[in-house]
Amino acid sequence: MSKLNSNTLAIQTFALTKRFDGLMAVDSINLEISRGELFSLLGPNGAGKTTTINILCCLLKPTSGTASIMGYDIMKEPFRVKELIGVAPQETTISEHLNSWENLSLIGRVHRIDSKELRKRSEELLETVGLLERAKDRVGKFSGGMKRRLNLIMALVPDPEILFLDEPTLGLDPQSRRAIWDYIAELKGKKTVLLTTHYLEEADVLSDRVGIIDEGKIVALGTPDELKKNISETNTMIISAENLSAEAIEGLRTSDRYAEIDNVSGKLRVWGKGLNFREVIDYLHFQDVTIYSAALEQPTLEDVFLQITGKELRE
Numbered sequence: 001m002s003k004l005n006s007n008t009l010a011i012q013t014f015a016l017t018k019r020f021d022g023l024m025a026v027d028s029i030n031l032e033i034s035r036g037e038l039f040s041l042l043g044p045n046g047a048g049k050t051t052t053i054n055i056l057c058c059l060l061k062p063t064s065g066t067a068s069i070m071g072y073d074i075m076k077e078p079f080r081v082k083e084l085i086g087v088a089p090q091e092t093t094i095s096e097h098l099n100s101w102e103n104l105s106l107i108g109r110v111h112r113i114d115s116k117e118l119r120k121r122s123e124e125l126l127e128t129v130g131l132l133e134r135a136k137d138r139v140g141k142f143s144g145g146m147k148r149r150l151n152l153i154m155a156l157v158p159d160p161e162i163l164f165l166d167e168p169t170l171g172l173d174p175q176s177r178r179a180i181w182d183y184i185a186e187l188k189g190k191k192t193v194l195l196t197t198h199y200l201e202e203a204d205v206l207s208d209r210v211g212i213i214d215e216g217k218i219v220a221l222g223t224p225d226e227l228k229k230n231i232s233e234t235n236t237m238i239i240s241a242e243n244l245s246a247e248a249i250e251g252l253r254t255s256d257r258y259a260e261i262d263n264v265s266g267k268l269r270v271w272g273k274g275l276n277f278r279e280v281i282d283y284l285h286f287q288d289v290t291i292y293s294a295a296l297e298q299p300t301l302e303d304v305f306l307q308i309t310g311k312e313l314r315e
Helices: 049-056 078-082 100-110 115-128 144-154 174-187 200-206 224-230 246-253 277-286 301-309
Strands: 009-020 023-029 032-034 038-042 064-069 085-088 162-166 192-196 209-214 217-222 234-242 260-264 267-273 290-297
Touching (some): 009 049, 009 192, 023 049, 115 144, 277 290
Parallel strands (some): 038 192
Antiparallel strands (some): 009 064, 234 290, 260 267
């Protein structure tokens, strides 16, 4: 078997491109994801995230370019690639008429795992995600969060080197989402994880690096802190105040230094490049505005996303 060069890279793409009837879904993507890295791929709906993952999982053939998984070419050695990956798709793949043991056993048999080893792995995984006591219950009785947790560990039964997680916490309540976050965080450094998510806080908390894809192109790449630092020249002030007159707010709006001003229930949000904290406070005092608190707000990954793409994550 021929390996593409790299001892440290888990995923590498080479001008990866996919067209559908003239539509450019993935446009010459070049990515390098290190072994043990948790990489989040973010983008608006239709940006090319799912298409990229389907190509990397050997479910779609690229129009041009290629990629390697742990050094194996997805075009030349797709069966070898599939032995190295685990996939937890957005739509759960569990059989609801079976119990947890039976679902995990089904996956294990597909991968020809020894029965004793399969039992051991299944017990460890079920215990880790808090499902061991419910392992004999029919999955159809599970809550959404429990089904998501089972869906996640099913991808881990074959002990893959690379794990693809497609929106693993979509639609969950905050408690269930946090439980899955904690488990994914435990995988960092042990598995290479490629994560897609519509929750920017999730990507911010979990990711080693983030790639933002829009219209098939990677438009930003870096750690969450690096991406936020790149827009740090754009500052935001949050001011809690009283007596905020329309004239005072309009005076701020007329300055070309402030791109956005919102006033909601006495909370003034001032956003813009070159924002001067003292200047804004002095101006409001001069306008007889009573200020209770004022603080600079650090940029978030959502600020980065909106500035780069100009779009909400959900369209």
